[in-house]
Amino acid sequence: MNVIFVLIVLIAFLFAGWQQIFFIPGQGGPVPMEILSRAMVESAGGAVELAIGLVGVMALFLGLMKVAEAGGMLTILARLIRPLMVKLFPDVPPDHPAMGAMILNLAANALGLGNAATPFGIRAMQELDTLNPQHGTATDSMALFLAINTSSVTLLPTGVIALRAAAGSSDPAAILPTTLFATIGSTIVAVIAAKLYGKLAPFKNKAGTEVEQTSPNDEVEAVSLEDAAEGYPLWVSLAALAALVASIPLAVVYGRSVSPWIIPVLMVGFLGFGVVRRVRVYEMFVEGAKDGFRVALRIIPYLVAILVVVDMLRASGAMDAIVGTLGGITGRFGLPAEALPMALMRPLSGSGAYGILASIINDPAIGPDSYTGYLVSTLQGSTETTFYVLAVYFGAVQVRRVRHALAAALTADVAGVIFAVLACSFFFL
Numbered sequence: 001m002n003v004i005f006v007l008i009v010l011i012a013f014l015f016a017g018w019q020q021i022f023f024i025p026g027q028g029g030p031v032p033m034e035i036l037s038r039a040m041v042e043s044a045g046g047a048v049e050l051a052i053g054l055v056g057v058m059a060l061f062l063g064l065m066k067v068a069e070a071g072g073m074l075t076i077l078a079r080l081i082r083p084l085m086v087k088l089f090p091d092v093p094p095d096h097p098a099m100g101a102m103i104l105n106l107a108a109n110a111l112g113l114g115n116a117a118t119p120f121g122i123r124a125m126q127e128l129d130t131l132n133p134q135h136g137t138a139t140d141s142m143a144l145f146l147a148i149n150t151s152s153v154t155l156l157p158t159g160v161i162a163l164r165a166a167a168g169s170s171d172p173a174a175i176l177p178t179t180l181f182a183t184i185g186s187t188i189v190a191v192i193a194a195k196l197y198g199k200l201a202p203f204k205n206k207a208g209t210e211v212e213q214t215s216p217n218d219e220v221e222a223v224s225l226e227d228a229a230e231g232y233p234l235w236v237s238l239a240a241l242a243a244l245v246a247s248i249p250l251a252v253v254y255g256r257s258v259s260p261w262i263i264p265v266l267m268v269g270f271l272g273f274g275v276v277r278r279v280r281v282y283e284m285f286v287e288g289a290k291d292g293f294r295v296a297l298r299i300i301p302y303l304v305a306i307l308v309v310v311d312m313l314r315a316s317g318a319m320d321a322i323v324g325t326l327g328g329i330t331g332r333f334g335l336p337a338e339a340l341p342m343a344l345m346r347p348l349s350g351s352g353a354y355g356i357l358a359s360i361i362n363d364p365a366i367g368p369d370s371y372t373g374y375l376v377s378t379l380q381g382s383t384e385t386t387f388y389v390l391a392v393y394f395g396a397v398q399v400r401r402v403r404h405a406l407a408a409a410l411t412a413d414v415a416g417v418i419f420a421v422l423a424c425s426f427f428f429l
Contacts, residue, residue, distance in 0.1 A: 012312035039315030047303040059292035061119035066288025071277030098127035109152040129397040143405035144194040150384040151186035151412035157381025169368035178423035182382035185419035190412035197404035302395030334421040350385035
């Protein structure tokens with residue numbers, strides 16, 4: 001991460017500096033270095049505003065998480081998918097609260113609930129850090145979870161569907177099958193890459209693989225962890241998986257009708273579960289909300305670092321130069337020059353990618369229902385902002401040495417673009 005951080009800064013500085021040398025004052029407007037300076041200051045302030053904006057939603061969902069944990073919901077979920085999670089995360093005890101938090105994060109991502117997914121993901125990282133023998137360095141499980149998170153299967157890209165509808169698309173939900181195909185492909189690649197890269201010498205964890213199997217939240221566990229360790233019978237897990245697969249066509253058909261209900265149902269469902277389990281719901285919710293407030297403030301330095309260098313790359317013109325150089329080549333493989341900025345920006349900046357998507361599908365020359373419109377919509381709905389997720393999740397647990405997490409996540413991003421091109425080529429060409 002250190003190398004990438006410095007490299008992006010140098011590229012942006014050198015590119016803006018080169019333009020400054022040959023800048024003609026008579027052209028009017030701000031000079032290149034002034035544009036770069038302004039972008040740095042504005043993005044630093046924007047990072048703080050973003051973190052403050054996260055305070056409320058993180059307090060809400062981490063409060064719900066605390067209620068669910070106190071009632072034993074996370075343990076129940078961990079038992080339900082134990083066969084799969086044990087295979088994917090052998091270093092995490094099957095009864096550990098991290099399992100349930102990871103499940104809720106991936107479920108929220110699948111339903112397009114980015115606001116809910118982030119607090120769940122942060123909670124999962126906090127629980128995984130309790131198993132970390134070398135705090136400040138990412139474990140194999142942390143790296144795998146982050147890679148899966150940046151490429152997790154998406155059933156309902158609700159935000160993209162709404163944007164396409166606003167742009168006048170005749171079928172805003174047409175991207176559901178292409179998004180599902182792209183995310184399944186990128187998630188499989190993420191798992192393989194994380195497992196493979198973790199074995200390479202440059203990414204080896206020098207601290208070893210032994211972990212402390214303790215949690216700071218043991219006082220709220222209401223369900224016996226010994227019972228959870230055994231897991232449910234295999235047929236129960238298979239039945240749950242079959243129900244999930246069966247829900248996919250329902251999500252495609254009724255997704256737009258169901259999506260407004262999801263967050264209110266989560267609120268009522270979690271609190272109702274706590275009441276049934278005789279949890280002191282209000283006290284537990286407030287306790288979790290306090291954690292959300294503290295975490296949101298803790299990630300500010302990491303957000304500032306990431307967002308400043310990304311905006312430097314954009315403001316310097318280096319991003320436009322890269323697009324101009326690669327556009328002619330990628331167009332031959334189904335990635336038009338118009339869509340290339342979206343593919344490059346998506347891992348770097350969520351707001352930047354969203355702005356690019358809006359400008360492309362609202363362009364009368366392209367539109368939301370063209371091949372390019374479908375492709376950029378699929379890219380937005382099927383990939384995550386890798387550097388943002390890395391900054392927020394690892395920042396919440398003060399991880400500075402990310403090991404192979406970034407490499408695996410970026411590999412999954414590339415795979416997501418490839419699978420998106422393949423899917424859109426098959427459905428829309």
